[in-house]
Amino acid sequence: MLKIVVCVKAVPDPKAAGNIKIDPQTKTLLRGNVPMVLNPLDKNALEAALQIKTGMEVHITVLSMGPPEAASIVKECLALGADRGILLSDRGFGGADAFATAYTLAMGVQKNGDADVVFCGMASSDGATEWVGPEMATMLDMPVVTMVREIIPHADEAWEVKSALENGYRRMRVRLPAVFTVTRDLNSPRTLSFSGIIKARKKTITEWGLDDLGVSAERVGLKGSPTIVTEMRTVENTRKVEFIEGTREEKAEQLVQKLVEVGVL
Amino acid sequence: MIDFTFTEEQEMFRKAAREFAETMIMPKVAEMEKTGDVSQDVVKALAEADMMGITIPEEYGGLGLGYTERLIALEEISRVSVATAMMLQVFALGIEPIIKFGSEETKKKYLPGLATGKRLATTAVTEATGGSDPTGIKSSYTKDGEDFIVNGRKCFITNSHIADTITILAKAEDTPKAFCAFVIDENMPGWKATHKEHKVGMRGCNTGELSFEGLRIGKAQLLGAEGKGLGVTMAAIGDVGRGGMVGTALGLQAACLEESIKFAGQRILYGKPISFLQSIQNKIAEMKIDLEAGKLLGYRAAAIQDAGGRSSNEFAVAKYYTTEAAQKAAKMAVDIHGGYGCMEEYPVTRFWRDAAVLGPSAGTSDIMKVIIARWAMS
Ligand SMILES: Cc1cc2nc3c(=O)[nH]c(=O)nc-3n(C[C@H](O)[C@H](O)[C@H](O)COP(=O)(O)OP(=O)(O)OC[C@H]3O[C@@H](n4cnc5c(N)ncnc54)[C@H](O)[C@@H]3O)c2cc1C
Secondary structure (H helix, E strand, C coil): CCCEEEECCCCHHHHHHHHEEECCCCEEEEECCEEEEEEEEHHHHHHHHHHHHHCCEEEEEEEEEHHHHHHHHHHHHHHHCCCCCEEEHHHCCCCCCCCHHHHHHHHHHHCCCCEEEEEEEEECCCCCCCCCHHHHHHHHHHHHCEEEEECCCCCCEEEEEEECCCCCEEEECCCCCCEEECHHCCCCCCCCCHHHHHHHHHHCCEECCCCHHCCHHHHHCCCCCCCCCCCCCCCCCCCCCCCCCCHHHHHHHHHHHHHHCCCCC | CCCCCCCCCHHHHHHHHHHHHHHHHHHHHHHHHCCCCCCHHHHHHHHHCCHHHHHCCCHHHHCCCCCEEEHHHHCCCHCHHHHHHHHHHHHHHHHHHHHHHHHHHHHHHHHHHHCCCCCCCCEEEEEEEECCHHHHCEEEEEEEEEEEEEEEEEEEEECCCCCEEEEEEEEEEECCCCCCEEECCCCHHHHHHHHCCCCCHHHHHEEEEEEEEEEECCCHHHHHHCCCCCCCCHHHHHHHHHHHHHHHHHHHHHHHHHHHHHHHCCEECCCCCCCHHHHHHHHHHHHHHHHHHHHHHHHHHHHHHCCCCCCCCHHHHHHHHHHHHHHHHHHHHHHHHHHHHCCCCHHHHCCCCHHHCCCCCCCCHHHHHHHHHHHHHH
């Protein structure tokens, strides 16, 4: 049986992104009462796994690192069709950058054992580094294909995948085990169903902390994060209207000058 | 302590229902408004999303959930399409008498198909001579050995032209106080759907007439005891019918409130959005008060039912309150839109028309007051 791990993250609802503020002093996000939801691209990652499950024998584990509240999004993944959930939760994991997150998740994948495929969203809607997948692959010593937009799985041989490039795409054959980070073009994720929610009643979510993973506290969370955020601010969009007076030629000349001034031309 | 919170699972049901309504029903609303006809795509989507089997026990292929979950689903669907919520709520009204009063054989015959949408249900009581007063109906039965022969016609029946599994009420021709409830299906000759109504609102939900001519019904199709049919249909209408109207009304109230807030935030007058005007805020506050109160009434009644009690009185209060509130909310939402509120590109015009239809369905507000007064004075 093919073992797939799908890494998912709870993020502040992108639909309510306007309500998220940045604390100018501490440079941290003030989430207000914005609800946490499943990272949109992780839905594509889970959908990829679920679609593969319709064609072959597959066991899907959903893996998330986050606070205890993130259990609700893991539960949601179980309701969507995943078989088992693992939540990596520990105070020590808090404040992790992409590197420490990738390390913690990689340790989770390892403890879970024998993954044939690891799916991640290409990026999270809040962090948006696109690093977690590739870094995790390196730590697990697995090949990685990023920005996957098509997958043709095969039972006993290399999978064919198509990944997006800036001006086109690349087709590859990849031998498992491998890590794939997926784009939204890969599929259209299914929505929750009442019967899926009922089936999830019988599925379990395991919680693992620092001790369960057996990792050093120095390598996870804030302590294990080499990235230092030096500046973070909200971009203000302002609009200014100015009427240009004069003859047609004068107007055109002034307009060009203005556009040069603001750096458009 | 009284716990007013939904469980995590119920919150997930709400999310599922909302996602379903927004992705599968919303795109069909314009077509339903234009044609006034039932969208087959919507019926199929409801079936595939297990919406028809919510309250059907698991052993008959349903989800085995309760009134609370049903209310959640209806509320979210009605927020997007009142017509669809009405159609769905009456499927359940047709299913309930079979669950509560059907023999094991009848349940096995119909419930699995009803849970998957292979069969579609309704309950037909109302006639030209009896709506508020169901004892005034003229459809009648005579007995021929073990069989019943029914003649008559029904009006204002939801799902009349799409249902194939129908609970009907008929009166004994010779014993004025004896009524029988039967379940009839497409394999029985002697009945057909006739006139289709054109309603002011809830376009996309089918309402029409049924006629019975020499309709022969076997004894096995009886729901409840012979002669006790009035109680069978009234129990279904009291709990499921009224409960369903509450979910439908709450969804419409929420939609009115949302559209009002959106418009009031965008419409600029005197250099500011009209949401800064106190009289606009008053209307929004009133809608919010009614929605909060309506939810408390509705979900409390559902909780009583789920705990094994009967809640037709509580549902009568909730039905009265929410359907009246939905009509008020629709009027206020239209008012907030000014002239735009008369233009059909704005959804509030649909809300207004839909709201008008909520009143009489499953019993008028006057009848709710009759029931509530009887309860209060009992
Ligand atoms: C959209 C829609 C869907 C429906 N679907 C179904 C269905 O699926 N199955 C079904 O069987 N029926 C259905 N009905 C019928 C509905 O139940 C009746 O319309 C309702 O019970 C009112 O009956 P009536 O229309 O005959 O009005 P009437 O009973 O004639 O009422 C006329 C007026 O008299 C008032 N009135 C009547 N009695 C009293 C009283 N005792 N005290 C004070 N005032 C009173 C009423 O409130 C109303 O104002 C549906 C109706 C609508 C509009």
